[in-house]
Amino acid sequence: MTPLSHIRNFSIVAHIDHGKSTLADRLIQQTNTVAERDMKEQMLDSMDIERERGITIKANTVRIDYTAQNGEQYVLNLIDTPGHVDFAYEVSRSMRAVEGSLLVVDSTQGVEAQTLANVYQAIDADHELIPVLNKIDLPASDIDRVAEQIEDVIGIDASGAIPVSAKTGQGITETLEAIVHHLPPPKGDADAPLKAMLVDSWYDPYLGVVVLVRIMDGVLKKGDQIKMMQTGARYGVDRIGVFRPAMQPIDALGPGEIGFITASIKQVRDTKVGDTITHEKKGADKPLPGFKPSQPVVFCGLFPVDSAEFEDMRDAIEKLALNDASFSYEMETSAALGFGFRCGFLGLLHLEVIRDRIEREYDIELITTAPSVIYHVYMKDGTQFDLHNPADMPDPSHIDHIEEPRIKATILVPDEYLGDVLKLCQDRRGIQMDLTYAGSRAMVVYDLPLNEVVFDFYDRLKSVTKGYASFDYQLEGYREDSLVKMSVLVNEEPVDALSMMVHRDRAEMRGRAMCEKLKDLIPRHMFKIPIQAAIGGKVIARETLSALRKDVTAKCYGGDATRKKKLLEKQKAGKKKMRQFGKVDIPQEAFISALKMDD
Missing domain, CATH: 2.40.30.10 (Translation factors)
Known part of the structure; x- marks a missing residue:
């Protein structure tokens, strides 16, 4: 067994795309852990979807043997962690298993929101940090500015920051030496109970x-x-x-x-x-302090396009849940979509990844309903329950009030886009908490309702800032607000898959947008179809899809006008009857497009 003084356990933390996995590759290569012929890019990202999207989803570990320049033999245990906010849970777990972290900052981009979030997790776990400035081979790299930014924004000493290019391998030896000499060895007693x-x-x-x-x-x-x-x-x-x-x-x-x-x-x-x-025998008395279990934040329904594939889908979901403890699911049925599952995710990227994996690894086409969050519903008789699916909402006359989850969002954005970001947050019912500057970039802290964020907040943020903003959030708790369930009726039949929770002030706007969208998406029938958005019994928006007509008077030439009238009356009565018994088929594409909310 290796003596404790010669073991170093560390993780690599950084914002998305700052080069964590590439740096891990170089450390593995430099120490000959993997034979040259077996080396490949992103050695530790094993899932196809990780390699394809270029992101890390699961934290991965590797053991490296390193002979330092003073001739001593060391064992290094490295954990490569994800950078995305949805997988912050993976990061916090990995932090508890190691004593130090390499903080990788892109020397062309500087400190980003997720850098901050991950650094605070490392500081909470009592880590020794080594700043590493990556991508120094790029012409836009500015080492001094970024080192100064690390000191200003994060408040750790960056005078010893190591300039590295993980792509070319420059600075890797210095990084390994710093790990050996600056990070503390683990503590532990081999004779104590396990x-x-x-x-x-x-x-x-x-x-x-x-x-x-x-x-x-x-x-x-x-x-x-x-x-x-x-x-x-x-x-x-x-x-x-x-x-x-x-x-x-x-x-x-x-x-x-x-x-x-x-x-x-x-x-x-x-x-x-x-x-x-x-x-089992002579075990420890007290367990180690564990982690908080991960809480699903976003819920949505997953249904197979072909209802005959339901059993295959159940197998697929059970197998995925085997490997992903943070993904929860339960069965649900919908009048419009048949049998499916209500699933809980840590965020929208997590939802996309799971959905992609089911479609790709198990070859099942899916429909995803609108993502929703958990609401706390307080009834007038004093009871309280959690509402996961807007379709299960009880009669509003029995509800006392509803609380929704709020988040604290940290957004780092270049100065010139600040106005657009503030407007976006105000439109989403945000409350500004803080605004500070780090160099030429503004750091905005907002209190936002989570249900406004899960739809398309991140996409809108990226588009108004041309991709320069970075965004990170944590849950802050629940607050009461004026929320209502908006249902969508097609031909006076409610479509449960399209119902959603909205804020009362914005219900009309959302309802109108939804009706206009469905009008374009639903194909015309032989009878006219009303499309309505309603809150309870009150219709707040309506569009009418006009009917296709057959020209019944085509064979009348000349003669008395009453003949034409008689035929038109007959057609009118037929259409009325058809509308009563006619069933409107909403195509799958219409569901999927209607659920993608745009502004």
Whole structure:
């Protein structure tokens, strides 16, 4: 086992696209952890969708052996973390397993919103930070300005920041030396009872559930009988190993080390992230402080386009939930869309990723209903319940008040786009809390309602700032507001998949936009179709889709006018009857387009 003084555990944190995964590649390459012929770009991003979108979704770990310039042998455990706000939960977990972080900042872009969010998580976890200025090979790179910005905005000393180009490999040796000399070694006692933190778990079709652990105290050997302290479940360890990105079996893990175990665990549900693993006999008395469980923030319904694929979809969703503990689901039915699932996600990107994975890995076409958030509904009889789906809203006369979730949003934006950003936030019922400057960039803090953000806030923000703004948020709690359920009626039949919760002041605008959109999307029928938006029994917007006409008087030439009249009256009566019994088919594309809200 490696002595504690020669182990370094660290994570790489940064904003999206500042070069975390590329830096990890260079560290792996420089230390010959992977043979040259097996090297590929984004070595640690294993999912197809990660490689395709160029983002990291799951935090991944790798063990590197490094011989320092003074000849000492070190073991480095590196965790590469995601940069997107939706996966901040992955980041916070990874932070607890390591003692230090490399803070990567793009030397052409400077500090961004997500840089701040991740740095604060690292500081909360008591990390030693090493600033690394990446992309110095680009002509736009400005090392001094960015180092000054790190000191001003984040407030950590950047005089020792390491200039690096992860693309060309410049500065990688200096980074490795800094890790060895500046980051603290882990603490732990090999003779104490076993305490191992369960950092992550996922399902492998050959090995069952693979559990990523960080040993705090004690030693974990192959064949040990272990127990999970939260769930009380007991298992025998079959295999122990480390990642060099590929799995490599070893005999034991000692204090300070990060590795994986398999123990014939059948379901990922049986492993709670943040749980403490100890020996069944002579185990630890107190568990380690765990993590807060991740709370789904955005809910939406997923339905198969072809209802015959429902069973396949259920399998797909169950398999995905095996690997993603933060994704929740329950069955629901809809009159318009048939059987499907109501799913909970950490954010819109998370929703997109899950949807893409179901469509791609399991070849099932999906319809997604409008994303919604959880509302707290307080009834007049004093009871309270959580509303996930606007279709389940009770009779408004029994409701006392409704509370909606609010977020604290931090937006960093270049000065010239500030006015547009403030207007966007005001339009979304935001309350300005703070406005400060860091160099030529404004940092705006807003209190916003989450349901205004989940639709298309991020897309609008990117378009009004030409992509220069960066955005990060955290949940702040619930507040009462005047919210109503808006239903959409087509031919006087309510369409439950299109109902949504809106603020009373904006209901008319939303309703009108929805009706106009549906008028263009629904094909014309032989009878005229009213499309209405209503709150309770009150219609607030209406459009009428005119009927297709057959020219019934074509065969009348000359003769008496009453003959034409008689035929037209007959047609009118037929249309009236048709409208009574006629069924309006709303095509799938119409649902999907209607649910994409634009301004």
